[in-house]
Amino acid sequence: MNTCHARQCAYRAAQALLALSLVLNAGCSSKHGKANYAAAGSNCYAKAVPTQGEGGLAWGDSLGSAQQKSLSNCIRYAGRSGGTPDTCQVVLARCKHSR
Numbered sequence: 001m002n003t004c005h006a007r008q009c010a011y012r013a014a015q016a017l018l019a020l021s022l023v024l025n026a027g028c029s030s031k032h033g034k035a036n037y038a039a040a041g042s043n044c045y046a047k048a049v050p051t052q053g054e055g056g057l058a059w060g061d062s063l064g065s066a067q068q069k070s071l072s073n074c075i076r077y078a079g080r081s082g083g084t085p086d087t088c089q090v091v092l093a094r095c096k097h098s099r
Helices: 006-026 035-040 063-080
Strands: 044-049 056-060 089-095
Touching (some): 044 063, 056 063, 063 089
């Protein structure tokens, strides 16, 4: 007789769901989140934030272009989120070295 108690069945169902989710997510593990920036050659990034609201992060070919884009994004996002767009400042700006 092949019966399972409620606790055993729940445990087996949980194992099956975990295995299924691992199989489904395995195809996503080889994708890189920033591959599109690396392919485009943008290796500099900057982050600008306002005193209130959402800030902006941007990538660019040079440090100056990344800073300008992040300021523009900050002004746009701060205005949309009810923040203070006129207080946006770049707080982080760096370039990654090519390998």
